[in-house]
Amino acid sequence: MQRSAFWSSQSAFRTLGRLSLVGLVAVGGTAGSAHAGNQSAANGAQRAGTIEIASFGALTGPDAVYGVSSLNGQRLAVDEINASGGIDGRKLALVQYDDLCEPTQAAIVASKIISNKSFTAAIGPVCSADALAALPIFARTGVPLIMAGDSAPQITTMVKEHAYTFATRLSPQDSQNGPELATLAISVLHKTKIAILYSEDDYGQGVLAAAKPVISKLGGSVAAQESYTPSTTKDFTPQLTKIAGSGADVLLLLGYYSDTGIAVSQLARAGVSPNVTLIGSDSTAQQPFVTLAGAAANGVYLVPFYSPNNPSAVNRQFVTAYEKAYGSAPTGNAVMGYQAVYTLANAMRAGGSSGDLAERIRAIDFEGPAGTVDFDANGDLKGNPATVLRVSNGKLVADQKLTIALEKALKSD
Amino acid sequence: MITFVQQVINGAAAGSVYALLAVGYNMVYGLLGFINFAHGDLYMFSTFIVLAMVTLHVPFWGAVAVGMVAACFLGMSVERIAYRPLRTANRIAPTVSAVGVALVLENAAQVIWGPATRPFPTPLPQGLFRVDGVVITAMQIVILLTAAAIAVALRVGVYHTSWGRKLRAIRDDLPTAELVGISVNRLVSSVYAVGAALGLISGVLFAAYYNSVYVTMGLTGTLNAFTAAVLGGIGSIGGSFAGGLALGLLQSLGAGYISSGYQNTITFVVLIVVLLLRPNGMFGKLTAARA
Structure with a gap:
């Protein structure tokens, strides 16, 4: 892209603006939907029996629409699973991080997530460039990562080249x-x-x-x-x-x-x-x-790749629950967020608490609202009609x- | 030929919107020699106020009036709080505080109205006419007429009223203007109010023409106004109009005849060439640097 100096300085200004906002939020403690990750993760380790999931994506900024939809889908799935008794009696808890849909921020967030041992798995982000920045960092610990909204074909190349078996992708590709x-x-x-x-x-x-x-x-x-x-x-x-x-x-x-x-x-x-x-x-x-x-x-x-009008029973139930919770029809990002949590939950149920979780995630096969969730050898979702x-x-x-x-x-x- | 005329008409309409924004920006520069980087964010914020009023079912013209008052008030407050204390400071200081004001306004707008692009419901005419295959929309005529009317009004205001005379006196020599009894603070304040009000008109036209209001339009607006001002001649009112139109036409013809991927590149290459040949812009006067 032929960006002139003016437009780059524009994004630099914007980053500055957002960072200052993030700063304010952290100081003021009025974090709205994104509650301060570190603190709650530290508490989480003490809450015995809770399964902590790191969730990251754009929660503020111009691309927040995608991140917030994804988070809404994830929350709905977590609430449903917890209401039906959790996984073997253990409740799921999401800890949110905001990456602003900026690769530099995604790298920082990824480092925070992998340095916290209480996370069972991570879900996110909603922008492909962020996923490409975060993947090599997640590779350091190999904590299972479910990418919920990243459609760039380069992700497959990266996952394949480096044999990132911890990563799976729920989004269809461009x-x-x-x-x-x-x-x-x-x-x-x-x-x-x-x-x-x-x-x-x-x-x-x-x-x-x-x-x-x-x-x-x-x-x-x-x-x-x-x-x-x-x-x-x-x-x-x-x-x-x-x-x-x-x-x-x-x-x-x-x-x-x-x-x-x-x-x-x-x-x-x-x-x-x-x-x-x-x-x-x-x-x-x-x-x-x-x-x-x-x-x-x-x-x-x-x-x-997804329509709320899909007539399957599991989709009708999802759309009704989503509309009741958020007052609007689910988008593609919402359904991916929702399916990401179920992918994780189903993989955990499948093998108890032992064995390699990432391997079981890749072996998953179930019907979600957007169709069959089933991954190929590169962790990509198999063709969705x-x-x-x-x-x-x-x-x-x-x-x-x-x-x-x-x-x-x-x-x- | 049809395509060319079409591109020129569309470019002129877009350029008029840039011009109205550049004028408020340029008036401040002409007066105080200070780059108001918050100008675009003021225009964004007051346009959002109009949108909020319209959403609350306030009649459109009432909403514009409220937005206008809010824009003047915001413009004057920003001048009072962030710029006036720095008027005699190094030039870089008010520039930095302007960037600060821009960030505060942008983030405040994002907290209040959210990050999504929103449509702008408007009673302004949306019809279109076809003349020999060329499409002209009613909205484009409204934009061109508004810009022309404001250009005339500003010309009269600056050169044929006592307000304009005082303004020019301050521009020529601020301390002397003060000595002869001109209330400098009040005049400067009024220029910020007028600039912000013109910004609001530009914002409403922009929102109606492109059917969108969004938080980052402020920064884009500042950059377009800055480019138009530099192109036309920074500090010159006529230059803002020439610069705005030139920018609109460059973007439209550059994308139409060379490549849309290079739209911004073409614009800035032309800007650089203009600055090399005429360092003060197309209409700027050559002045010795003030110590």
Whole structure:
């Protein structure tokens, strides 16, 4: 990414700001959702019989939406397990750490976690760059780490190269979402002139890199390929005007909802024809996308790895409990947080208290709200079927027909 | 051709929003020679106040009025608390306290309103017109007219009123202005209020145009205002408008014709070239450094 000095100094300012806030919080003791980790962990060692789990992710800052959702999912799972008697009579307790979605902070948090012997396992983070920074530190002690929201393919490479058997990842990968979007556009919706708007970071580039070979394989062509700086770009009209002039009949949105939502609200202004079909990636498939995009969101196709509309019994029960606890529908991060706690709990139940916990986590196989939780040799979640959603009257509605058509098209390739 | 005209129109609208923000920033610099790094955060904070009012079902124009009063009050308080005690100190001191104010405002906003980007409900017209394939939105016309009206009003205010005369007197020589009986503190305070109020107008237009209000828009705003001000001529009111428009057009045409990935790079390369050729910006006057 071609960041100029100004934008780097911007992030430096921001870091300063957040650090000062963290400082205030620590001094004042008014930690809100993130209670001071060290202190409670020290108390935890004395609470005999409690199973302590370190949980880390972005709890403040611009990416807090993802971290807080994940934490909500984890809390719900912990409450459910504790209400039904815990694991062999022992209660679970989460200790939260805030990594602000910044790799430097993630490294500090990881060091804190591994230096505390009372943790049975760790869950987190929600940003891929943080996971890449934290993994080598966790490798020092090998405390089991369940990554709950990191989709970058580089994580697999790192885990494979260094044989990080302590690590598992519950999130589907960007390399899976890219081909799904391309297949939906070309094989299912029969749109071959493709325009792409992607975020200039690991996420957007990862999805793009995975989508492009599939586009050419299926006989499509890339009419325009435009990028933007995530969470900084608000004026998308230059990119969209270029896309409007490219003659594309479908536009793939590869980015976070807070950016793509604003981009979609500017489509008409840039002269993009309403006949251009829009397809959003996993991170766009959030309800607030619709709030930001407004009326222009109607008819947009979204391909998340998880949909609250999934009809399975375990998902219906999860969605009801989540809505009751937090007053909103669960997001992908919430379901990953929830499944992460159950993955750990099921692995602990499976083998009592002896043996290698990390090994038992990798051997796990159960039905979660987002589908089967089952890991491959690299600790990655085995393929999850994608769901196709469509925005209709401001709501994300599952489209069963297209979901089945996409599954079929993906299999035949 | 259609694409080019479209990019120019969109760039001009974005540039007008930058210009309104740059003006408040530049007035302070022109007067005191001090870089107000909290300007963008003031604009963010007062825009959030308008959003909060709208969310509480206060009529839109009432909410803007409340936001305007809040912006003036905030601007004057910040000047009184963080800058006035440092007016005679080394120039670096008020710059640092401005960064401090910016951090306090940013974090306070995050605690009160949360980190998520929020949409901005507005009764401003959202329709669009098509002229020979070029799309012009009603909102863009509102933005361009507002910016033009404010440019004219400022020109009149600074060059044809007694307030403007006093202002120019302070700019030329602060101690002498004080000696001839100008209430410097009151005048400086009023400039901060006017700057903050223009910032709020820019904030509301920004929020309505991009349908988003978010905490870090303050810092981005400060950087854009700074860039526009330096490009146009730091300290010059006309320069802020020229700089703002130039910045908007650069971003729009740079992304449209070269590469969107290099949008910021193009902008800053042009900024450097302008500064090499005209160190005081496009409209800045060459001045000897004040000791």
